[in-house]
Amino acid sequence: MKILILGGTGMLGPWVVKALKNKHQLLLTDINEPPKKYQGDFLKLSVDDINGVINAAEGMDCIINLSVLRHDRKLAFDVSTKGNYSMMNAAKIHNIKRVINTGPHFQMVGQSYEEWDFNLNPEMPPQPGTRLYAISKFLGQEIAKRYADYFGINLITLLYYNMRHHYDLTTPNEEKAVLHNDMVPFTTSWIDCGEAVRCAVEIDKSKLQSNSETFFISPMTPHNKFNSSKTFDILGWRPKYSLENLWTKKIKKSNNHIENSY
Amino acid sequence: MEKKKNILISSNGSSIAKILSNCLVSHNIKFINGKDLIYSKSKELEKLFEKIDVYVHIGFKGFSAKDEMELIDYHTRITYDLLFAAGVKNVEKVISISTLELYKDYEANLTVSENWETKFPLDQPELLCANLSEKVCKEFARDQVFQVINLRLGDLRENSDIRLSEEKLKKSINLMINLDFSSEELKQTKNPFFSARKKGPNWINFHLQDTFEGQKFLTNKIDNLIGV
Numbered sequence: 469m470k471i472l473i474l475g476g477t478g479m480l481g482p483w484v485v486k487a488l489k490n491k492h493q494l495l496l497t498d499i500n501e502p503p504k505k506y507q508g509d510f511l512k513l514s515v516d517d518i519n520g521v522i523n524a525a526e527g528m529d530c531i532i533n534l535s536v537l538r539h540d541r542k543l544a545f546d547v548s549t550k551g552n553y554s555m556m557n558a559a560k561i562h563n564i565k566r567v568i569n570t571g572p573h574f575q576m577v578g579q580s581y582e583e584w585d586f587n588l589n590p591e592m593p594p595q596p597g598t599r600l601y602a603i604s605k606f607l608g609q610e611i612a613k614r615y616a617d618y619f620g621i622n623l624i625t626l627l628y629y630n631m632r633h634h635y636d637l638t639t640p641n642e643e644k645a646v647l648h649n650d651m652v653p654f655t656t657s658w659i660d661c662g663e664a665v666r667c668a669v670e671i672d673k674s675k676l677q678s679n680s681e682t683f684f685i686s687p688m689t690p691h692n693k694f695n696s697s698k699t700f701d702i703l704g705w706r707p708k709y710s711l712e713n714l715w716t717k718k719i720k721k722s723n724n725h726i727e728n729s730y
Numbered sequence: 731m732e733k734k735k736n737i738l739i740s741s742n743g744s745s746i747a748k749i750l751s752n753c754l755v756s757h758n759i760k761f762i763n764g765k766d767l768i769y770s771k772s773k774e775l776e777k778l779f780e781k782i783d784v785y786v787h788i789g790f791k792g793f794s795a796k797d798e799m800e801l802i803d804y805h806t807r808i809t810y811d812l813l814f815a816a817g818v819k820n821v822e823k824v825i826s827i828s829t830l831e832l833y834k835d836y837e838a839n840l841t842v843s844e845n846w847e848t849k850f851p852l853d854q855p856e857l858l859c860a861n862l863s864e865k866v867c868k869e870f871a872r873d874q875v876f877q878v879i880n881l882r883l884g885d886l887r888e889n890s891d892i893r894l895s896e897e898k899l900k901k902s903i904n905l906m907i908n909l910d911f912s913s914e915e916l917k918q919t920k921n922p923f924f925s926a927r928k929k930g931p932n933w934i935n936f937h938l939q940d941t942f943e944g945q946k947f948l949t950n951k952i953d954n955l956i957g958v
Contacts, residue, residue: 516799518799541807541810541811542807544807545803545806545807545810546803546807549802549806549807549862549881550799550803550806553798553799553802578869579873580872580873595869595872596869597869597872598810598814598869598870598873598875600810603810603866604806604807605808605868606865606869607865607866609808609860610861610865611802611860611862614852614858614861615852618852619850619852692739698922
């Protein structure tokens with residue numbers, strides 16, 4: 469498949485490239501250049517540049533959106549909301565029938581759901597609340613879903629919770645993790661997060677019940693706070709690292725977040 | 731006699747803003763002049779909401795944009811910025827002005843009420859933006875920042891199957907300014923435990939069009955309140 473990746477040199481991008489590069493033809497785009505170890509095609513592009521995204525999408529079979537900026541109000545809406553508008557218009561214009569969107573779990577199950585005890589699931593009505601990151605991603609998702617339903621595009625949305633490097637349990641731009649202290653039951657390794665995108669790219673259309681399907685990407689937990697059964701049953705994702713694997717592992721030092729990726 | 735309220739309206743250039751100002755003439759009205767405002771400066775935004783009781787946010791055809799990206803920016807980021815500032819300044823109520831055209835894609839023979847899912851064509855960015863604007867307002871209501879009354883208006887032009895007269899709009903919006911909708915919602919709740927509910931919902935939709943034979947939208951909810 470020819471795949472356009474938006475926001476491909478951020479936190480998740482290197483792991484998505486690792487999962488896809490041997491089977492698919494990738495065009496990686498981002499406002500930041502990839503490191504030298506990345507050998508594939510790259511285009512410098514901001515996701516809110518609608519004409520740039522439309523041009524880059526020509527001839528593609530699939531678009532993956534990994535872009536995110538969450539600290540500045542303008543940038544957050546430019547990337548997470550308007551970026552999705554660019555992406556979905558590109559899909560419409562070039563008749564691209566598969567779009568993979570990614571985001572945080574709380575763009576759907578935000579603050580007002582926090583007190584719920586269990587069985588939060590991806591079929592619930594979204595309630596992101598007013599946190600900047602959550603609401604800007606949610607509005608982007610609303611645009612993407614409308615386009616998917618109206619123009620018959622398969623939109624697969626993957627929602628993540630807590631991502632850590634499988635060597636040393638770190639996540640970029642945060643302090644070093646302390647084994648057993650900084651983990652939540654939904655901790656997922658970056659390498660497994662990339663695999664989830666591969667599952668979404670390769671899933672047979674007949675398994676999808678509607679044009680817009682959302683999946684929680686986190687390992688199965690006994691208390692079932694986030695119900696990921698749909699992810700296991702339909703997406704076919706099986707994480708290599710469960711909480712138990714990560715909890716009992718021996719920490720292996722990594723030089724940076726992208727070690728063992730690309 | 732009801733107390734005069736201090737009302738801020740989100741823009742002054744559009745025809746809907748002019749109609750709304752005619753309707754609310756008995757109150758103290760101020761407008762936001764979008765051209766002069768740098769929306770990224772939050773302190774300046776907050777100044778606009780000093781001593782404001784009610785903010786009227788026009789989410790449909792209230793803003794003229796150079797292209798669709800600017801239109802989306804206004805109805806998402808700038809709307810978020812404005813509502814955030816309103817929250818900081820403890821504005822008690824927001825009236826969101828939306829449109830019944832959000833139901834354009836339903837068959838004509840269906841009778842649509844306030845809680846239906848919206849369904850509209852995507853060839854008009856204004857409709858997508860009205861939907862996005864509603865969503866932003868709703869999240870502020872859901873987070874208990876202030877109450878939001880969402881008015882989906884019919885067409886103020888004469889020959890429309892969803893026509894809405896200025897007279898009905900005036901009567902309705904003036905009622906909304908003073909409405910304690912939490913208690914109104916509770917009155918309509920038949921749940922035996924409703925007395926245990928300390929606080930009503932913070933979000934309410936009203937569909938507003940004239941009442942006539944064959945009208946497309948069910949308007950009992952607003953008509954009961956204004957006494958049609």
